[in-house]
Amino acid sequence: MSTLKNKKIIFVGGKGGVGKSTSSAALALAFSRTGQKTLIISTDPAHNLGDIFHQKLKNEKKQLAKNLWGIEIDPVQESKRYIDTVKDNLKGLVKSTMVQEVHRQIDMASAAPGADEAALFDRIVSIILEEKDNFDKIIFDTAPTGHTIRLLSLPEIMSVWIDGLIERRQKINTNYSQLLNDGEPVEDPIYEVLQKRKDKFKAVREIILDGSVTGFTFVLIPERLPILETEKAIKQLDQYHLHTRTLIVNKVLPDYADGAFLSKRRAQEQDYLQQIDKTFSKQTLLRIPLFEEDIFDQEKLEIFANHIEQSLKEVHS
Ligand SMILES: Nc1ncnc2c1ncn2[C@@H]1O[C@H](COP(=O)(O)OP(=O)(O)O)[C@@H](O)[C@H]1O
Ligand SMILES: [Mg+2]
Numbered sequence: 001m002s003t004l005k006n007k008k009i010i011f012v013g014g015k016g017g018v019g020k021s022t023s024s025a026a027l028a029l030a031f032s033r034t035g036q037k038t039l040i041i042s043t044d045p046a047h048n049l050g051d052i053f054h055q056k057l058k059n060e061k062k063q064l065a066k067n068l069w070g071i072e073i074d075p076v077q078e079s080k081r082y083i084d085t086v087k088d089n090l091k092g093l094v095k096s097t098m099v100q101e102v103h104r105q106i107d108m109a110s111a112a113p114g115a116d117e118a119a120l121f122d123r124i125v126s127i128i129l130e131e132k133d134n135f136d137k138i139i140f141d142t143a144p145t146g147h148t149i150r151l152l153s154l155p156e157i158m159s160v161w162i163d164g165l166i167e168r169r170q171k172i173n174t175n176y177s178q179l180l181n182d183g184e185p186v187e188d189p190i191y192e193v194l195q196k197r198k199d200k201f202k203a204v205r206e207i208i209l210d211g212s213v214t215g216f217t218f219v220l221i222p223e224r225l226p227i228l229e230t231e232k233a234i235k236q237l238d239q240y241h242l243h244t245r246t247l248i249v250n251k252v253l254p255d256y257a258d259g260a261f262l263s264k265r266r267a268q269e270q271d272y273l274q275q276i277d278k279t280f281s282k283q284t285l286l287r288i289p290l291f292e293e294d295i296f297d298q299e300k301l302e303i304f305a306n307h308i309e310q311s312l313k314e315v316h317s
Contacts, residue, residue, distance in 0.1 A: 003246050003284050003312055004027065004215050004217060004246050007137075007212075007214060008132065008138065008213050008214070009128065009138045009140075009214040010027065010139045010140065010216075011142055011152065011214070011215070011217070012027070012141055012218075012219060012248075013144075013145055013148040013216070013217070014145060014220055014226070014229075014230065015225070015226050015229055016046070016144045018219045018220055018226055018250055019219050019221070019248070019295075020219050021044070021048045021049055021052055021141050022250075022301070023217075023250065023304075024040055024140075024141035025040065025049060025052045025053065025141070025301060026301055026304040026305040026308050027305070027308060028070075028137070029065075029068070030305040031067075031136070031137045031139075032065060032066065032067035032137075033067070035067060036136035037134070037135045037136045038067055038068050038069070038136065038137040039069045039071070039127075039134075039137070039138045039139070040064075040068070040069070040070045040071075040139045041070070041071045041073065041127060041138070041139070041140050041141065042057070042070075042072045042073065042141045043140055043141065043142050044141060044142060044144070046143070049072055051296075052295070052296075053065075054297075057071065058071070058072065059071065059077050059078070061131075069135075073124075075120055076116075078116075078123050079116045079120075082110075082119035082123075083106060083107070083110045089193050090102060090106075125200055126200075128204050128207060128208075129200065129203060132207070152208065152237065163198070208242065209241055209242065211245075215245060216237060216243070216244045216246075217245075217246045217247060219247075219248045220248070220249060220250070221249070221251045222249060222273050223272060227272065227276060230247065230280075234283075245282075245283055245284060246283060246284045246285075247276075247280055247283045247284070249273070249287045249288065251289075252269070252273070252288065253265060253266050253289070254289040257290075284315050286311040286312065286315070288307045288308065289307065
């Protein structure tokens, strides 16, 4: 089945402003109101889930409504937590005279590009592993396209990277015992930490790659750049064997929108909609109309969710 209805984990991507958060929130609402226990997680540093639900979301799970919980991952806090874990892992393993130097190096590494991403990724991995049996649906409202692709391809990149580290550790293991227990030879605990991380990534990779569990969807609007970007993103994900089956085409001018100005826009939009149909012939397309106003309250979100449900029904019938 190609649509989102029967996926447990759903990643929602797309350009900034196209309606990722609104679509994620509406999907979450649609699932939760049919009695499915749903968790929605914002991984976009430009969080706006809290605004949509009119509640302050936190770095930890918070109940938003019946059957609905939410998390906004705070990248700064996550990065700090990640570094603290790394330091913690080394506690008791490194000679006391070395602690300061090792911490200095970890702090330096944490300022390097990619460190925040690694921390964010680590949290996503943990959430998937810890919560997949507690919820019927887990929805990730992700950051704009390029960033998401990088993140989703990370299990692959990370395992290659960890393999490299493990190999290097095996090589230096002889010198290594000098650092530990004041020179007494010991089992390499860092090797074990790395091995554990590798197992964790591997488990998540399998979940993400399993098309019957995980679904990817991009939100786009009928305009030139979002179409091009979505096409590129789908191709990139395909390379990692992550296949996008569903797209949400948002902000489509409704038939009842009147006036000369809008009919001109609609004519242009028709071209883009045709282009979308042609370019994304392999994907299921869910069309959502442009509302008269922003989706800023529960009532409008419910209507948005109805549209999603309706178009899901249409593709199923
Ligand atoms: N179908 C729609 N009709 C009208 N406004 C919409 C629609 N979808 C989204 N919006 C509005 O567009 C803005 C951007 O949506 P948002 O979901 O925050 O985008 P993203 O998370 O992709 O940056 C918000 O103000 C939202 O209320
Ligand atoms: Mg958003």
